[in-house]
Amino acid sequence: MAPPARQRILDAAARLLRERGLARLTTREIALAADAAEGSITKNFGGKVGLLISLLSQELPESGAWREAATPPGERPMRDVLIDLLDRGIAYYAASLPLVAGAAADQELFAAYQAANRERGTGPHLALDEIADYLAACQRAGELPRSVDPYAMALALCGAAQAQAYTEYVGGAGTLRGERASRLAAVADFLMR
Structure with a gap:
């Protein structure tokens, strides 16, 4: 069974951020890599900044x-x-x-x-x-x-x-x-x- 969208997004974002850096990374690319809808990033994190905060603060x-x-x-x-x-x-x-x-x-x-x-x-x-x-x-x-x-x-x-x-x-x-x-x-x- 696949992990929930939130976890897939976090994992994909962490991997992509390390590979490409933040400046060139889009929410669309993260969603694609996570096999999730782009709206899931907004729903779960409030957007790219919220995702970054979650990664750095807790995840x-x-x-x-x-x-x-x-x-x-x-x-x-x-x-x-x-x-x-x-x-x-x-x-x-x-x-x-x-x-x-x-x-x-x-x-x-x-x-x-x-x-x-x-x-x-x-x-x-x-x-x-x-x-x-x-x-x-x-x-x-x-x-x-x-x-x-x-x-x-x-x-x-x-x-x-x-x-x-x-x-x-x-x-x-x-x-x-x-x-x-x-x-x-x-x-x-x-x-x-």
Whole structure:
């Protein structure tokens, strides 16, 4: 059985956006690739901007994977959780970079994207807020010292993930020094201090 039109549209849009970029992509092409009526995009998302917001705010598979790394406090060693969060954060930012870059290249679309985020309470800060809330729960469970500011730690973690995703996106694989696993472990150790 085929997935519902909404999911087919999301999958097709994510794939096409990565392949072609946002500026040249039309709702007609997305609908064709999704085997859905073009009106389904408007019905499910309110149009191209709504679809973009859904992809970036909630629907990217990498976003869900990032949330899954935040296991209940005490279930795994905190260092392992931080490494996992960093690793999945890099995947999340790498997936979202082409989408955001495409939107930013079109000033009108980007302004609409920003306005819709303000109206809906969505945007890139949600991932940061989720990680900060998770780290605060870990702190309450005794997994992190009381002296740690969970929001600052989340900002450092997300920033490290985003910087690595951006550097590899622009510079290509192998641009960063050292092996990925060692780099993530070093960042986790730094954050644990």
